[in-house]
Amino acid sequence: MTIPTENDVTARSAFALDVHPVPRCDAVIAGDKWRITMLTESLVRFEWSDAGRFEDYATQTILNRDLGRTPSYRVTHSRGLTIVDTAALHIVYDGRPFSKEGLSVVVGGMANSQNNTWHYGDVQRGNLKGTARTLDEADGCIPLGDGVISRDGWAVLDDSRSNLIIETNVVNGTPNPFGTWVSLGTMMRPTCTSSATGTVISKRCVISTD
Template sequence: MLIIRLSTLALLSCMHSRASASSAMSTAAADPAAIVQAGSARFTVLTDDVIRMEDGRWTDEPTFAFINRKLDVPRYHVERNGSTVTITTKALKLEYDQGTKTAFSPSNLRVTMGDVVWTPKPEGVGDANKGNLLGTVRTLDGVDGWLDLDCANQDRYDLHCTYGLLSTQGYTVVDDTNRPRFTAPPEHMQAMGIGWYERPQVDEASDEECAAVKVEERRGCGEDSIVPLDCLGRGCCYDEDPESGPSCWYVPTRSHATRDWYFIGHGSPDGIDYKGTLKAMSKMMGKIPLLPRYAYGGGDSRY
């Protein structure tokens, strides 16, 4: 009975992996009509409330979080005035100054939704996690008692704390930079049609490269709460207790110095619309698959 059950789980997992990978590879790239390029930056208008913001190296591959960007293109307007590019949808307005030498920063990027204004900070997505309804951690191993899910207060790096998609301030910003992505499987596995994913590989920055970046020129590489493992895995520099500036920063001369953010608004005519946001995000992130109850065995089956 156990062998049959495990075989069923393996088969269902394989079938889901194959279907997900095939679907993700074909729908990962957005409709060209939804894309606005501005110098080294690229913006993709996914919905009235959701805009993807890339700077540096762009990618159309599906990632662990975002597998579908080929959505119906919403109505939006683009205005170019000198070096400033303004994108306006029914729900928000994004302003970007492509004439600045730095990547996304408070001086060149701003998103406005009604009375709410968001700008990034040098160390990352800024106040985007303020009011967040919180997410989850990778494991509860070693946890004894109460656990703080506010990642800014979580000092256990091995938990890989992650913020949620919803916030009481009406928006969140998801950092998808250098996240694991789906790619074509190795040649010997292509016939099986099994999905394949990998984390973009970059060489760790040397001590000399990190020391060469002046404190005032440090540009954040990830969220404020990024853990050392993720920071170094992006080829960035890390200082657990910096005197000033971000704790994780880019080496500007490296080609991976990039950002891939998603501004996710929760707006609606009647105020914050959490259900509408989750419905919209499920189109981009996919629905969470659930195995049929019989696959879990007699103890969990109605049969």
């Protein structure tokens, strides 16, 4: 009897689901080495790639980037800056490798205007944390990674280390038993990719607003 691995289960689950990892073309704003994907009016994905290659495969963390409709947004350009506005966010980006000075998001509707702006690299002091991958050998408190809910009014999700789920007919030289899906490790993905989504942000970062 063969016991399926965690990656096998992920591959089979992804194959069974109707996943949509490729974003809508009209939801993408891009330059030669950067890409901003508007997932919703309050969920944004930021990517930077030195090679100009961007990731459209599903990951173990994110399966869908086409959420059924194109969000409403407006893009303007001023003094070398790309400015994106939605009902919830005001994004300003200088087109260069992501930096604290060059990428910021103002979150609308927050009572405290002193804390309503996220700059790339900001520490998530108010993040309410996420889950643990396993409780094996846990005895008492365990560290948790950042989650998607935060007292800051924004949260950042770094998806850059998640395994990719890609289509392949062969696994280790033999026919793929799960049809066409298999999960590969992070060593296979392009380097220098950053992204951000809604009140979630990452390298690849996702910024999302609560």
